[in-house]
Amino acid sequence: MTTPSTAIEKQAAYLGVPWEDAYGYAQAIKVGNTIRVSGQLSHDDQGNLIAPASLDRNGRPSDFSAMEAQMRATYANAAKVLGQFGASLDNVVEETLFVLDVDAAFAVASRVRGEAYDVARPKVASNLIGVSRLAFPAQIIEITFTAILPET
Known part of the structure; x- marks a missing residue:
């Protein structure tokens, strides 16, 4: 438990997913002019996964062709979360992409990121990390973001 003298003021954002x-x-926490966005997924407003990957008989993704669609939806969800604080992807200074297939992500990342940030070379520190599993079996990408609002 924090004492009042050490507590910081936090604002939270939610999307209403289960x-x-x-x-x-x-989904995100804002402290001062910094927004840290939790790992975003490719889901619709009800929490249904957009473009779920096909699964093999062991329940693991067997096809990564949905990477582009999942990545595009993930950036759109991040934009919704940032919008709750009056921010946009233009405020993002760092992102980390967690993917099940690095090659599939590299194949589409330049195009999708260019569309999301509306510039061919976004001024964003970016990390791409291959992982063995994400929260949902049919999920093949998750992205976290750090954004900074102008000083007020």
């Missing part, structure tokens, strides 16, 4: 309550987390 796992916010099930897991107990916020």
Whole structure:
């Protein structure tokens, strides 16, 4: 428990998807002029995964052709979360992409990121990390973001 003298003021953003309550987390937290966005997925407003990957008999993704569609939807969800604080992807200074297939991500990342940031070479520090699993079996990408609002 923090004492009043050490507590910081935090604002939270939510999208109303089921796992916010099930897991107990916020989509983003704003402290001062910095916004940290939790791992974003490719879901619709009801929490249904957009372009779920095909799964093999063991319940693991067997095809990564949905990477572009999932990546595009993930950036769109991040923009919605940032918008709750009056920010946009233009305020993003760092992103980390967690992917199940690095080659599939590299094949589409330049095009999708260019569309999302509306510039061929976004001024964003970017990390691409291959992982063995994400939160949902048919999910093949998750992206976190750090954004900074102008000083007021």
